[in-house]
Amino acid sequence: MTRLLELDAYVTGELADGAAADAFEEALFDAPDDPDLAFVDRLARQGAKLAEHGTFEMGVPRAHLDVLRARGHTVEVVHLGAPGNRETRTLQFGRTSEFVATILPLGRTDLERVDVELHLATYNVTKTIRDVIVDTDGNIYGLCERPLFELSIGAGRTIARARRRDGAREVLGEWDLLGQLAPAP
Numbered sequence: 001m002t003r004l005l006e007l008d009a010y011v012t013g014e015l016a017d018g019a020a021a022d023a024f025e026e027a028l029f030d031a032p033d034d035p036d037l038a039f040v041d042r043l044a045r046q047g048a049k050l051a052e053h054g055t056f057e058m059g060v061p062r063a064h065l066d067v068l069r070a071r072g073h074t075v076e077v078v079h080l081g082a083p084g085n086r087e088t089r090t091l092q093f094g095r096t097s098e099f100v101a102t103i104l105p106l107g108r109t110d111l112e113r114v115d116v117e118l119h120l121a122t123y124n125v126t127k128t129i130r131d132v133i134v135d136t137d138g139n140i141y142g143l144c145e146r147p148l149f150e151l152s153i154g155a156g157r158t159i160a161r162a163r164r165r166d167g168a169r170e171v172l173g174e175w176d177l178l179g180q181l182a183p184a185p
Contacts, residue, residue: 007040059116059132060143065101076146079103080160083173100149104140106162106173114162114172116140122156131165153179 009015010024028037065075076097082105106114111134119126134140140162144152152158157178164170 003036004040007036011040011044058129058142058144059134060101060141061133062135062137062139062141064143065141068099073098075099075101075143077101077103078149079105080175080177081105083107083162083175085175095146097146099143100146102142102144102149104142104160104162104173104175105138106134106140107138108134108172109136109138111164111172113165114140115165115169116142117159117161117163118152119159119161120155120157121159132162 006015006024010021010028015021015024028034031037065077068075074097076099078100080102104116108114113131114134116129116132117126118129132140132142157176160175160177161171162173164172
């Protein structure tokens with residue numbers, strides 16, 4: 001069993017109570033600077049934060065934005081415009097916002113979920129976000145923590161594609177974005 005699997009078994013309670021669990025716990029106290037332990041701890045804390053804010057799933061219903069605002073969080077909204085737009089845009093948003101919601105207006109009220117591909121052209125890397133919610137208004141609301149949004153915009157030209165969740169993987173909408181960050185006026 002690898003060290004990370006042992007830590008996972010300990011944290012989830014799968015490591016049997018008794019001598020083995022006690023010995024493992026003592027070893028943890030003897031090595032407080034263990035990088036594997038630090039990783040598991042950071043993952044658990046950050047995962048809890050994502051779960052609390054509802055940002056674990058990157059696509060959320062529009063109503064979730066209202067819930068975050070009602071709880072006192074700041075949510076900036078960036079509208080990407082109609083699919084097919086290919087232009088450099090200056091994206092203005094509050095640099096103190098906690099969250100940024102990116103609206104991809106798909107215009108498909110007949111769909112509940114799609115896959116969204118994010119292609120970073122500069123690096124030739126594509127990330128597929130599976131099973132993203134399409135709101136009842138036909139829009140996709142991508143929600144992320146503001147620092148992640150800044151990093152993604154700073155990565156250069158990004159092509160976002162919404163694809164049907166079927167064997168053909170039909171492209172339903174495409175947005176080509178080269179964003180530039182600017183503070184809100």
